[in-house]
Amino acid sequence: MVTTALGTERARRPVLGSILQDRPHVILLALPVFLFLAFLIYPLLLMFVVSVRNYHPNLIVGPRLTLENYVRFITDPFYRTVLANTLKLAGIVSVIALLLSYPVAYYLSRTASRLKGWLVFFLLAPLMVGIVVRTYGWIVLMGRNGTINRALLALGVVDEPVRILFTDAAVIVGLVEVLLPYMVLPLVSALQKVDVTLEAAAATLGASPVEVLRRVVIPLSLPGVISGVVIVFTLSAGAIVTPAVLGGPRMQTMGTLIYQLMTATLNWPFGSAVAFILLAFEAIPVFLFFAIVSRASAERGRA
Amino acid sequence: MGRRLFGAYLALFYAFLLAPVVVAALTSFNPTRLNLFPPVGLSLTWYREFLRAENFTHAFFAVSLKIALIVAVISGALALPVAYALSRYRFFGRSLLQTFFLSPMMVPQMVVGIALLLLFARYTFADELRIVIGHVIITLPIAVRAITASLQGTDPSLEEAAKSLGANPLQTFYRVTVPLIGSGLLAAMLFAFTLSFTDVNVALFLTGPRTTTLPVEVFAYLRWESTPIIAAIASVQVALIFAIAISIHRLIGLDAVLKY
Numbered sequence: 001m002v003t004t005a006l007g008t009e010r011a012r013r014p015v016l017g018s019i020l021q022d023r024p025h026v027i028l029l030a031l032p033v034f035l036f037l038a039f040l041i042y043p044l045l046l047m048f049v050v051s052v053r054n055y056h057p058n059l060i061v062g063p064r065l066t067l068e069n070y071v072r073f074i075t076d077p078f079y080r081t082v083l084a085n086t087l088k089l090a091g092i093v094s095v096i097a098l099l100l101s102y103p104v105a106y107y108l109s110r111t112a113s114r115l116k117g118w119l120v121f122f123l124l125a126p127l128m129v130g131i132v133v134r135t136y137g138w139i140v141l142m143g144r145n146g147t148i149n150r151a152l153l154a155l156g157v158v159d160e161p162v163r164i165l166f167t168d169a170a171v172i173v174g175l176v177e178v179l180l181p182y183m184v185l186p187l188v189s190a191l192q193k194v195d196v197t198l199e200a201a202a203a204t205l206g207a208s209p210v211e212v213l214r215r216v217v218i219p220l221s222l223p224g225v226i227s228g229v230v231i232v233f234t235l236s237a238g239a240i241v242t243p244a245v246l247g248g249p250r251m252q253t254m255g256t257l258i259y260q261l262m263t264a265t266l267n268w269p270f271g272s273a274v275a276f277i278l279l280a281f282e283a284i285p286v287f288l289f290f291a292i293v294s295r296a297s298a299e300r301g302r303a
Numbered sequence: 304m305g306r307r308l309f310g311a312y313l314a315l316f317y318a319f320l321l322a323p324v325v326v327a328a329l330t331s332f333n334p335t336r337l338n339l340f341p342p343v344g345l346s347l348t349w350y351r352e353f354l355r356a357e358n359f360t361h362a363f364f365a366v367s368l369k370i371a372l373i374v375a376v377i378s379g380a381l382a383l384p385v386a387y388a389l390s391r392y393r394f395f396g397r398s399l400l401q402t403f404f405l406s407p408m409m410v411p412q413m414v415v416g417i418a419l420l421l422l423f424a425r426y427t428f429a430d431e432l433r434i435v436i437g438h439v440i441i442t443l444p445i446a447v448r449a450i451t452a453s454l455q456g457t458d459p460s461l462e463e464a465a466k467s468l469g470a471n472p473l474q475t476f477y478r479v480t481v482p483l484i485g486s487g488l489l490a491a492m493l494f495a496f497t498l499s500f501t502d503v504n505v506a507l508f509l510t511g512p513r514t515t516t517l518p519v520e521v522f523a524y525l526r527w528e529s530t531p532i533i534a535a536i537a538s539v540q541v542a543l544i545f546a547i548a549i550s551i552h553r554l555i556g557l558d559a560v561l562k563y
Contacts, residue, residue, distance in 0.1 A: 024472055025392040028384035029400065032443070035381070039436050040407060043418035050421055060424075103309070104316050117552075122317055124557040125548040126324050130501025132518045132525070133537040137323025139529050140330050140338040147326070147340045180320055185558075238411040241503055245525045255413065262417055262508060268424075275417055282411075 051272035060268050069273035079257075079274070086254040087281060089168070090237035093175045094229045094285065097183040100176070101228070105187030106217070110196070127181045135245045138174045139165065142246070166248030174246045175236045182235060183228040190224020191217070219296075226289045234282045254278045328541045331534035338529055349535040358520060359536060367517040370431060371500040374438040378495035379488055381439065382446035387480065389447070390454045391462075405444045412441055416508035423509070430511035437509050438499040445498065446491035452559040453487025454480075486554040493547050493554075501544070 051069055056062030073079045108119060126134065141147045142164040149161040164170055194217055202212045218225075240255040247253075254274065261271030326340045333339050334346035353359055389401050407415060419437050428436070461483065465475045481488070503518040510519050517540075521533055551557055 023394070025388040025394050025397075028388040032381045032385050032404070033400070036403065036406075036440070036443075039419065039422070040410075040415070040440050043422040044410070044414070046421050046425070047414075047418040100316065104313060107309070107313065117556075119313075119317075120556075120558050121548065121552050122321060125545060126320055128497050128501070128548050129324050129541055129544050130503075130518060132501070132503055132521045133327050133540055134323040136521070136525060136529065136533050136537055137325075137327035139525070140326050140340045140534070141323065143338060143529075145337050145339065177319060177323060234411060238413050238504075240413065240507065241522055245522070249526070258413065258417070259507060262420060268421060272417065272421070275414055279411070279414065 047272045048276065050269055051276055053269045055267050055269050060266055062269070069270045070277065072270065073274055073277055082252050082257055083254060083277070083281065085252075086237050086278075087284065089171065089175075089243075089253065090233045092172055093179065093236040094183075094233045096172070096176050097180055097232050098225065098229060101180060101183040101187055105184045105224075106191055108184070109188050109191035109194075123181050123184055131178055131241050134178055135174060135242055138170070138177070138246055142170055142173075165246060166251070168247070170246040171243050171251065174242045175239060178242060179232045179235055182231045186227040186231065187221065187224045190221045190227075194220045222289075222293065226286070229285050229289070233285045237278060237282055324541055327534055328538035329534075330531050331538045333531045333534070336530050338531060338534070349531040352532045353535040353539075356532065358515075359517070359532070361513075362515050362517040362520040363536065363539075366431075366514055367500050370434050370438065370516065371496045373435050374442060374499040375492040375496040377435065377439050378442045378446045379492040382443055382450050382491055382495075383481070383488060385443075386447045386450035386454055387476070390451050391459060404447055407440050408444045412502070412504035413508075415440055416505040419505070420508040430514040433509045433511075434506055434514060434516065437505040438495075438502060441502065441505055442495035442498045446495050449491035449494055449555060449559065450484060450487045453484040453490075453555055457483045490551045490554040493551050497544055497547055501540075 050061050052065055052067060054062035054064040054066050054068060073083075108116065108123075113119075139146070143149070144161045144163075144165070146164070148164060149158075152158045152162065153160075198216055198220070199212050202216045203209070207215065237253075238255050239253065240259045243251050243253045244256050244259075247256075258271055258275050258278065261267050261274060265271075330338055330340045330342060331349050332345050332347070333342040334344040334348055385404055389397060389404070416437060419433065419440075423433050457480075462475050462479055465479045466472070470478065501518060502516070503522055506516045506519050507522070510516060515523075517536070521536060525533065548557065
């Protein structure tokens with residue numbers, strides 16, 4: 001073995017020093033990577049293992065390997081209804097949020113207004129205030145003696161307070177409001193990437209503003225639409241606070257069901273299985289979009 | 304005409320977005336037990352009630368504030384080397400690790416909470432530490448992002464210069480890099496503080512009898528009743544968080560942290 005001068009010098013340096021010199025990223029990343037493996041990846045694996053165990057009244061997590069938790073969910077009409085209602089709710093919330101956000105996102109991506117900084121600030125600040133405060137705000141607005149009811153009474157639209165709180169509509173409005181910023185952000189970043197000159201070119205070639213929007217801007221901003229819808233769909237399907245508070249005690253969604261199973265019923269195997277089932281169904285908008293996009297491009301190919 | 308119509312739409316959009324926050328805070332001045340907005344009087348009764356309610360003050364100051372401060376420090380301290388390594392070094396698996404550190408944003412927070420609940424059933428951790436761990440996991444991606452944003456705005460040649468003048472890597476890091484990206488680090492910590500202070504989805508699964516965080520305590524209360532005491536708490540929280548949000552916005556811009 002040939003030992004070069006450089007090689008022996010290298011060997012003589014303290015081990016730690018040489019790692020720091022040659023692979024500084026290993027030192028920098030070692031602890032964070034370890035923490036993520038220990039407190040994110042391992043717990044998720046554990047959760048899967050728990051979901052394929054039987055429920056034991058004393059141990060909670062029984063010793064037997066089984067698929068009964070998944071089977072129970074799929075075969076019980078009650079749970080299937082909860083799943084269907086949750087997916088419907090998440091779908092409605094996503095579509096409304098998308099329609100409300102798109103014009104605002106387009107404006108934010110194109111404007112040079114001095115107000116833009118503040119518009120971004122007031123879009124994101126409510127997000128930071130937290131879900132519980134905002135949900136309480138909706139109680140004040142939608143309650144029996146709430147602002148909306150008193151306004152309706154004063155205007156003579158209704159004779160007695162109407163029930164707004166504890167309805168599906170209340171949950172939808174609350175979720176749309178809470179999640180709107182999550183829709184606007186990816187839309188803005190996708191729209192910023194759409195070259196303004198393309199729009200100008202289309203307009204010069206005789207496309208009407210609606211056509212420019214439909215055939216240039218919207219198709220090119222699809223990646224933003226997809227990520228916005230995926231985020232909002234996922235967050236509304238898994239929401240706990242908004243459905244529990246604005247939907248009332250009888251409202252049951254996947255989020256409230258899982259919360260109840262994990263903290264009140266203490267059936268952890270079943271609760272974990274339900275959480276995995278929800279995760280699987282949260283991929284629906286992704287598949288839906290890829291189906292739409294591939295069909296659209298196939299049609300364009302034929303035309 | 305179309306312009307004015309769009310202006311009106313924009314105003315309505317922001318009114319819808321901000322209404323619950325403003326309403327929640329202003330309802331606190333009501334003298335009555337009813338949650339009335341606009342408030343029917345101007346009284347500080349509910350602030351006094353809040354300070355007298357041991358469960359809420361304990362949750363606010365002894366649990367949530369304390370945990371959020373600890374989380375901010377840990378999350379900042381962990382995110383700094385991660386952001387630095389990912390943006391300054393080129394090595395095998397770098398982009399994989401980048402995705403890895405942003406992955407908690409792709410896992411629903413509720414799932415992070417459940418997974419940790421199951422972990423802590425197997426290995427015992429102190430009640431407060433459980434929540435701190437959960438919050439560090441969910442805040443780290445955003446802290447990494449904030450620091451990365453400000454690292455990309457600084458010139459690596461300054462670090463090269465320090466090294467060629469004889470500073471070792473640690474000296475370079477602490478005396479050149481950290482001062483340069485101080486605003487990003489501060490923004491990251493403020494953001495981690497905010498996320499921890501307002502989180503419910505993780506804390507719901509990890510709180511113990513004496514470690515109920517403020518949002519969880521308020522959520523439990525709201526499920527059965529609601530009085531303007533919640534508004535008083537909300538107004539304190541809104542004031543605190545708007546101050547933090549403005550600071551972050553001045554430091555690096557909120558959109559730098561939250562962009563997708």
